Amino acid sequence: xxxxxxxxxxxxxxxxxxxxxxxxxxxxxxxxxxxxxxxxxxxxxxxxxxxxxxxxxxxxxxxxxxxxxxxxxxxxxxxxxxxxxxxxxxxxxxxxxxxxxxxxxxxxxxxxxxxxxxxxxxxxxxxxxxxxxxxxxxxxxxxxxxxxxxxxxxxxxx
Ligand SMILES: Nc1ccn([C@@H]2O[C@H](COP(=O)(O)O)[C@@H](O)[C@H]2O)c(=O)n1
Ligand SMILES: C[C@@]1(CO)OP(=O)(O)OP(=O)(O)OC[C@H]1O
Numbered sequence: 001x002x003x004x005x006x007x008x009x010x011x012x013x014x015x016x017x018x019x020x021x022x023x024x025x026x027x028x029x030x031x032x033x034x035x036x037x038x039x040x041x042x043x044x045x046x047x048x049x050x051x052x053x054x055x056x057x058x059x060x061x062x063x064x065x066x067x068x069x070x071x072x073x074x075x076x077x078x079x080x081x082x083x084x085x086x087x088x089x090x091x092x093x094x095x096x097x098x099x100x101x102x103x104x105x106x107x108x109x110x111x112x113x114x115x116x117x118x119x120x121x122x123x124x125x126x127x128x129x130x131x132x133x134x135x136x137x138x139x140x141x142x143x144x145x146x147x148x149x150x151x152x153x154x155x156x157x158x
């Protein structure tokens with residue numbers, strides 16, 4: 001049996017924060033703002049997985065009003081989500097993600113992100129794709145006001 005899910009999220013870019021994407025630190029003059037570490041890529045993966053098992057979204061599981069999640073490592077949040085996925089009897093088929101950012105260049109960091117995500121989803125790197133696109137300087141991403149991400153996940157029964 002298969003289940004499909006998708007996720008979309010946006011976080012604002014601001015000075016004085018580290019840029020964490022896909023569970024890794026990316027050197028940049030700005031970082032993403034959020035209640036957690038604001039790792040927009042891990043957030044969409046968690047949302048896609050929750051969507052696939054019809055379990056709502058990360059805001060439902062980890063409210064941004066709960067001090068327990070202030071500065072949270074999104075990898076820990078995704079681990080919790082993945083435990084729910086496994087409890088429902090599913091494993092990863094594959095996941096495809098897109099980061100929408102004018103800057104910085106993601107290409108040098110993609111392989112490390114894939115490895116980190118595969119580790120969190122207890123899968124192989126070959127089951128995980130991460131890509132990036134600019135918006136040709138258009139809109140909030142193009143003005144470097146924020147970074148968006150989206151993901152589509154396919155789960156399969158063990
Ligand atoms: N932040 C980004 C954005 C894009 N890339 C890579 O550049 C390619 C071309 O981007 P376009 O927006 O002009 O299509 C894209 O396919 C990515 O390989 C990137 O590394 N980081
Ligand atoms: C991850 C959570 C929880 O810390 O906070 P944020 O980092 O603000 O992220 P967002 O995607 O806005 O919402 C989900 C949250 O509840």
